[in-house]
Amino acid sequence: MTKSMLKKMPSKFPKMIVFDLDYTLWPDWIDCTNGPPYTYDESTNAVVNTTGEYLGFFEHTADIIALIKSFPDTQIGIASRTQTPEWAKKAIGLLRIPGLDNTPLVENVDYLEIYPGSKLKHFKSLSEKSGISCSDMLFFDDESRNREVCKLGVHFVHVNTRTGITPFQFENALHAFASNSGAKQTKMDGFFTAKSKMK
Numbered sequence: 001m002t003k004s005m006l007k008k009m010p011s012k013f014p015k016m017i018v019f020d021l022d023y024t025l026w027p028d029w030i031d032c033t034n035g036p037p038y039t040y041d042e043s044t045n046a047v048v049n050t051t052g053e054y055l056g057f058f059e060h061t062a063d064i065i066a067l068i069k070s071f072p073d074t075q076i077g078i079a080s081r082t083q084t085p086e087w088a089k090k091a092i093g094l095l096r097i098p099g100l101d102n103t104p105l106v107e108n109v110d111y112l113e114i115y116p117g118s119k120l121k122h123f124k125s126l127s128e129k130s131g132i133s134c135s136d137m138l139f140f141d142d143e144s145r146n147r148e149v150c151k152l153g154v155h156f157v158h159v160n161t162r163t164g165i166t167p168f169q170f171e172n173a174l175h176a177f178a179s180n181s182g183a184k185q186t187k188m189d190g191f192f193t194a195k196s197k198m199k
C-alpha cells in the first residue's frame with residue numbers, strides 16, 4: 001500500500017497518528033506470552049521465542065506505517081498499557097516495515113509511551129513531548145475503555161481485534177478526522193502532485 005492506495009486525499013492530515021500495540025498492530029497480548037529472548041524470523045516478519053511462540057503484525061500494519069511516512073507532516077506515536085514494556089520494545093525493535101527499506105518499526109516511530117495505566121497519562125505525555133495538541137491526534141485502539149482519551153480531544157478509532165486496522169478503515173478515519181477538525185489545509189493536493197511528478 002502506498003499513498004496512491006488512498007482513493008481520495010484527505011483535506012487535512014493529523015499531526016500525529018498514535019497506535020495501541022496489542023490487538024491493534026499485532027494479534028496478541030504480548031504480556032500473556034512467554035516473552036523474550038526473541039529471534040527474528042525473516043520469512044514471516046515475526047519474532048519467535050524459545051517456547052515457539054510467534055508474534056508478528058496484522059496483515060495491513062506495515063503498509064499503513066509506510067503510508068503515513070509518505071504524508072507531509074505526520075508523526076507516529078505508540079501508546080500501550082502493556083505490563084511488559086521491555087518485551088514490547090524488543091518486539092518493535094525487531095519487526096520490520098518492508099515498504100520502508102525493511103527498517104524496524106521502532107525506527108519509524110517518533111514517540112513511545114509504553115507502560116501500564118490510563119492512557120490519559122500516555123496522551124498528556126505525547127502532547128507535552130511533541131508540542132502537538134491532542135486534538136491534532138488520531139488514535140487507533142481495540143479497547144473501548146481507552147476512549148477516555150477523547151476527553152483530551154483525541155480522535156479515537158476502535159479497531160477490530162480479529163483484523164487489526166484495514167486500509168478501508170484507515171482511509172475512512174483520515175477523512176473523518178479531516179471533517180471533524182476545524183480549519184482545513186488546502187495545499188495537500190499540490191504536495192502530492194509535486195511529489196509524484198518527481199518520480
Ligand SMILES: [Mg+2]
Pocket residue numbers: 020021022023024141142143
Ligand atoms: Mg490493545
